[in-house]
Structure formats: structure tokens, C-alpha cells
Amino acid sequence: MNSSKPKLRAVHGAGDWLPDSWQRRPAAQQPTYDDPAELADALARLRGLPPLVTSWEVLGLKRLLAEAQEGRRFLLQGGDCAESFADCTSEVIANRLKVLLQMSLVLIHGLSVPVVRVGRFAGQYAKPRSADSETRDGVSLPSYRGDLINGPAFDAAARRADPQRLLEAHARSAMTMNFVRALGEGGFADLRHPEYWDLTWVEHSPLAAEYRRMVASIGGAVRFMETLAGEAIASFSRAEFFTSHEALLLHYEEAQTRRVPRQWGWFNLSTHFPWIGMRTAGVDGAHVEYCRGIRNPVAVKIGPSMGDAQLQRLVEMLNPDNEPGRLTLIHRMGARKVAEHLPRMLAAVQATGLRVLWCCDPMHGNTETVGNGVKTRRFANIRSELELAFDIHAAAGTRLGGVHLELTGEDVTECMGGARGLGEGDLSRAYKSSVDPRLNYEQALELAMLIVRKSGGIAAA
Numbered sequence: 008m009n010s011s012k013p014k015l016r017a018v019h020g021a022g023d024w025l026p027d028s029w030q031r032r033p034a035a036q037q038p039t040y041d042d043p044a045e046l047a048d049a050l051a052r053l054r055g056l057p058p059l060v061t062s063w064e065v066l067g068l069k070r071l072l073a074e075a076q077e078g079r080r081f082l083l084q085g086g087d088c089a090e091s092f093a094d095c096t097s098e099v100i101a102n103r104l105k106v107l108l109q110m111s112l113v114l115i116h117g118l119s120v121p122v123v124r125v126g127r128f129a130g131q132y133a134k135p136r137s138a139d140s141e142t143r144d145g146v147s148l149p150s151y152r153g154d155l156i157n158g159p160a161f162d163a164a165a166r167r168a169d170p171q172r173l174l175e176a177h178a179r180s181a182m183t184m185n186f187v188r189a190l191g192e193g194g195f196a197d198l199r200h201p202e203y204w205d206l207t208w209v210e211h212s213p214l215a216a217e218y219r220r221m222v223a224s225i226g227g228a229v230r231f232m233e234t235l236a237g238e239a240i241a242s243f244s245r246a247e248f249f250t251s252h253e254a255l256l257l258h259y260e261e262a263q264t265r266r267v268p269r270q271w272g273w274f275n276l277s278t279h280f281p282w283i284g285m286r287t288a289g290v291d292g293a294h295v296e297y298c299r300g301i302r303n304p305v306a307v308k309i310g311p312s313m314g315d316a317q318l319q320r321l322v323e324m325l326n327p328d329n330e331p332g333r334l335t336l337i338h339r340m341g342a343r344k345v346a347e348h349l350p351r352m353l354a355a356v357q358a359t360g361l362r363v364l365w366c367c368d369p370m371h372g373n374t375e376t377v378g379n380g381v382k383t384r385r386f387a388n389i390r391s392e393l394e395l396a397f398d399i400h401a402a403a404g405t406r407l408g409g410v411h412l413e414l415t416g417e418d419v420t421e422c423m424g425g426a427r428g429l430g431e432g433d434l435s436r437a438y439k440s441s442v443d444p445r446l447n448y449e450q451a452l453e454l455a456m457l458i459v460r461k462s463g464g465i466a467a468a
Contacts (some may be wrong), residue, residue, distance in 0.1 A: 020272045024300035026264040029257050034293035036135045036255055036286055038149070038156045038168035046258070049170035053262040058276030059129065059180055060250065062267045062302075068249045068279045069304045071123045073332030075408045076364045080120055082335070082409025083111055084251060084280075084366065085451070086127030088443035089134045092154045095179040100186050102416025103128060104195070106448055108246060110455040117459025123249070127413070129183040130252035130278050132176045133259075134442050135286045151441070155256055159441050173259055180250075180277070187248055217456070251306075254281035257297055264301060272302045282306035282337065285371075288313070290320045299324050306335035310372065311348040315355035322361050335364040337411045341372025342391040349396065353403040366409035367396040374443065377431050383444045386424030390457060397461045410458065414446040415439075425450035 040046045074080045085107055087094070103126065111122040132155035140147045141161070148166040151159045155176045158165035254260045254275070263277035275281055281301075285308040287294040298305045307321055326334040336356065340348050356363060369392040373384045393410070400407040420437045421444035423429050438444075446454065 021300040024273075024296075026261045026273060026297075026300070028300065029261070029293035029297040032291060032293040032296045033289070034257055035289070036152075036284075037257065038152055040168045040170060042170070046170040049173050050258055050262045053173055053177060053259070056174075056177055057181075058263065058265065059177070059184055060276050060279050062270050062274045062276070064249070065274055065276075065279050065303050068123070068125075069330075069332040071332070072304050072335065072364055075123055076331060076362055076406075078120070078406055078408065080123050080408075081114055081118055082123045082125065082364065082366055083107060083114060084125040084127065084409060085110070085412040085414045087131060087415060088127075088413045088440060088445060089153045090128060090131045090179075090183075091441065092132075092175060092179050095182055097186060099417070100128070100183055101190065101195075104187065104190060104248065104416075106414055106416040106451050107248070109448075110451055111246070113452065113455040113459060117456070118462055123409075124246060125249045125251045125280055126187075127251055129180040129187070129250040130176070132179070133253065133255040135253075135255060135284050153442075155259065173256075173262070176259070177263075177277075184250065191246060191248060249279040251280035251282060252278050253284050254278075254294065254298060254305075255284065255287065257293055260297060270302075273300060275301045275303050278303075280304055280306065282308065282335075284308050285310050285313070285339070288317075288321060290317060290324060295321065295324060304332055304335065306337050306366070308337045308339055308368065308371070309352060310339050311341070311344045313352070315351060318352055318355050319359050322356055322359050322363060326361055326363070329361050331362065332364070334361075335366050335409070337366045337368045338396070339368035339371040339411075340392065342369075342388040342395070344372065345392050345395045346399065349399045350403060353400070353405050357403075357405070364408050365400060365405055366411050367393055367407055368411040369393040369396070370411075370413045370443075370446075377434070379431070379434070381434050381438060383431075383434060384422045386422055386429075386446075386450055386453075389422070389446075389454070393454070393457065394461055397465055401465050410454075412446060412451065412454070413443055414448075414451040416448055419445060419447045421445050421447070422450055426453050 071080055072082065075082050086103060107124050107126060111124055114122050133153040136150040136152055138150055141150045143161055148161060148163060149157065149168065151157060151166065155172055156168050260275055260277060260281065264273050264275050267274060281298065281303055282305065283294045283298055288307055289295065305325060309318060322334065338349055338352065369389045370384060373388040373392060374382055376382050397407050417439060418437055419439050420429050420433045421440055423431060426449045
């Protein structure tokens with residue numbers, strides 16, 4: 008494999024842009040704060056806090072995403088639907104990393120390319136909502152919008168948009184990143200010892216035997232390479248993780264958007280990889296205006312309701328210089344609609360002549376509510392959308408270069424199906440999500456194995 012780094016083309020800063028330019032555009036999904044002075048004070052304090060990531064990490068990720076565009080890497084982006092302050096614990100964070108590490112091990116073994124690991128963590132504290140308010144027993148309160156904004160308890164105090172939560176989110180994100188970096192530097196992700204990544208509750212998984220065969224094969228390959236080299240290879244002792252979150256609450260994003268020495272332009276230093284959700288992807292909206300001006304790689308969620316002209320305009324606005332690694336499009340269609348809408352979207356983007364990294368989110372288009380009122384997703388639909396996406400890209404001459412998943416390392420029963428055939432009756436056993444249902448470890452690992460088999464089948468065709 009060619010190991011030379013892709014050259015980042017010369018690009019130009021967005022004209023007439025400043026971090027607060029978004030405030031002159033309609034901003035969807037923003038909370039209402041009842042005390043402007045308190046908000047201003049919290050934002051001033053937030054602007055003075057140290058950044059969570061660095062500009063060189065941001066540009067490093069952009070180079071890796073450029074390689075994924077070329078088929079030389081594969082993007083694995085995953086984590087909780089919405090982080091909670093209460094889950095900022097060593098066990099939850101370590102288990103989340105274990106799942107991503109084990110999935111990446113399967114993908115590296117099967118795809119024979121490096122994997123770019125991007126976690127939905129260290130900042131995924133806000134979620135868009137379909138309604139501004141929620142009514143129970145005749146009482147209406149603001150909707151829960153994630154711990155960055157308010158609390159999930161159904162009472163007026165919890166549902167108040169609290170500016171102090173902006174500072175709490177920064178602190179929790181910093182703690183998460185500190186622990187993630189410490190684990191990486193301390194050998195937690197050592198490829199010579201992938202057995203350390205096992206999750207205790209999954210010992211009897213139907214997939215455990217197949218996974219351990221992969222572990223043994225990779226371990227043998229690593230030892231063989233080190234024998235040839237005559238010494239330990241340091242890069243095998245660590246795995247890089249990058250952070251991502253939906254750039255939803257724009258006051259929070261603006262407060263952490265900064266210039267840095269020896270670099271031009273502006274960086275969002277709250278995360279490596281912000282994305283725009285489907286509800287906020289209007290070309291004249293505040294979120295697109297904000298993201299067009301930062302130097303981070305950015306992503307946009309796209310779905311069946313987006314027209315071709317809007318999609319083309321988005322690509323042109325967010326990547327006008329055709330910069331490698333700059334723009335990722337995350338399609339989330341649903342198993343029933345992907346065959347109808349994805350081909351036209353691929354053709355629309357191809358017509359612009361601008362390059363993007365294509366990524367599949369097979370989760371969000373397949374959410375449903377079952378008889379007991381619980382939101383869930385069927386593994387069969389998730390699998391179907393992902394398989395169809397690979398086929399559609401192959402037919403169009405494009406490349407599916409990544410997946411975007413909501414998953415957890417906890418022993419949850421939130422999505423039906425998978426290796427153990429979870430049914431509707433299993434949902435109540437361990438349903439912990441306060442927002443959207445997530446894949447558990449077994450289902451996530453099964454999906455990684457599916458990607459390998461499907462990709463291999465397409466390559467052999």
C-alpha cells in the first residue's frame with residue numbers, strides 16, 4: 008500500500024466570516040435562555056478555558072479522512088446517541104473504547120486497510136428534538152435537549168435551559184479526553200494484547216469464538232513483523248482516537264472557535280470533527296454558515312427529504328476549494344428508502360465535480376416505536392440498509408468509506424435482533440438510553456463482521 012500522505016491543496020478562508028456570523032442567520036434547534044446576562048457570563052468564562060483538542064490533531068484527522076476518500080482507510084465513527092454527565096465514568100468510557108477497538112480490529116483484519124477511529128464522545132451532550140415542548144398529564148415543559156442544555160427529569164427546574172451546563176459540559180468533555188488520551192498512551196490499545204479489550208459480560212457471545220480467532224491471527228502477525236524488525240514496533244502499542252459531536256448549540260461552538268499561532272483561519276477546538284444534523288442542514292441556516300468558516304473537517308447528515316439542488320449547494324458551500332478530507336456526507340435513509348434516494352444523491356454530488364467521503368448511518372432512518380411505546384431499531388433493517396448502501400455505491404462507481412453508528416459498551420437491550428435474537432420482550436430488561444436506542448457490543452461486532460464480508464464480496468465480484 009502506498010504510504011505517502013495525500014497533499015492538502017491550497018484553500019482559502021471563507022470570505023466575510025467570523026465565528027459569530029451564524030447569528031445573522033435563522034438558527035434552528037436552539038434553546039431559549041431566560042437570563043441573557045447569565046448566558047453571556049457563562050460564554051465569557053467558556054471562551055477563557057483551554058481548548059479540548061489541538062489544531063494539529065484537527066489537521067491530522069483531515070489528512071486521514073483524505074486517505075479514506077481514496078480507499079486507503081476506513082472511517083469508523085461511533086458512540087452514544089447523547090452522552091450524559093452521569094456516564095462520565097472510567098468504566099463507561101473504557102467500555103466504549105473497547106467496542107470501537109474491537110470493531111476496528113475486525114475491520115483492519117478483514118479490509119486490510121487502517122481504520123480511522125472517531126468517537127461520538129467528549130462533547131455529544133446536545134440532541135435535536137422534534138418538538139420544543141413535551142406534555143404529560145396536561146403539564147407542558149420544554150423538551151429535554153441533552154445535558155448540555157437541561158435535565159431529563161420532568162419538572163420545571165430540570166427542564167430550564169441552564170447556562171452553567173455549558174461549563175459543566177466542557178469540564179466533562181475535558182475529563183473524557185484526558186482519560187482517553189491516558190489510556191492510549193498507557194498501552195490500553197496495544198495491538199500485541201487485544202485480549203485486554205474483552206468485555207466481561209460478553210464471554211458467552213455467539214461471536215466470541217470467531218473474534219478470538221481474529222485476535223490470534225493478528226497477534227501472530229504482529230509478533231512475526233517484530234521478529235523481522237528485531238525490536239518492538241512502537242506504533243503497535245497505541246491506537247489513535249478522535250472526537251466528534253453534532254455542532255448543534257451554536258453559542259457553545261462559537262465560544263470555542265479560535266485562532267492559533269502559526270496557522271491561518273479559525274478552528275473549532277471543542278472537537279476534531281463536528282457535524283451538521285439533518286434538521287439543521289438548511290443552506291441559508293445558521294449551522295451551515297458556522298461550519299463553512301472553520302478549518303475542521305466537517306460532516307453533514309443527509310436523508311430522503313433532501314433535494315438534489317440543496318445537496319449540491321451544501322457541497323459547494325462547505326467544500327468550495329475541493330479540499331481533500333474536508334467534507335463527509337453521512338447518508339441515513341432507512342432500509343425502505345435507501346434504494347430509491349441514495350442513487351440520485353450520489354449522482355447529484357458527482358455532478359458537482361467535488362470530492363467527498365461517503366459514510367453510511369444505518370441507525371437513524373430505521374428508528375421505530377413498538378407496542379409498549381418504546382423506541383427501538385431492528386438489527387435486520389440496520390443490516391439491510393448497510394448492505395444495500397455498499398451495493399448502490401458499487402453500482403454508481405463511488406466508494407462507501409465509513410460507517411456512523413450509535414453504540415455502547417454496556418450490556419443493553421435497546422435494538423431488537425442480532426446474534427442473540429433480542430425481541431420486543433427483551434427491551435425492558437436493560438433499556439438505559441434516555442434518547443435513542445443503541446447497538447450493544449454483540450450487535451456492533453456483528454455489524455463489523457458484516458462490513459468485512461460485504462466489502463470482500465464486492466471486491467471479488
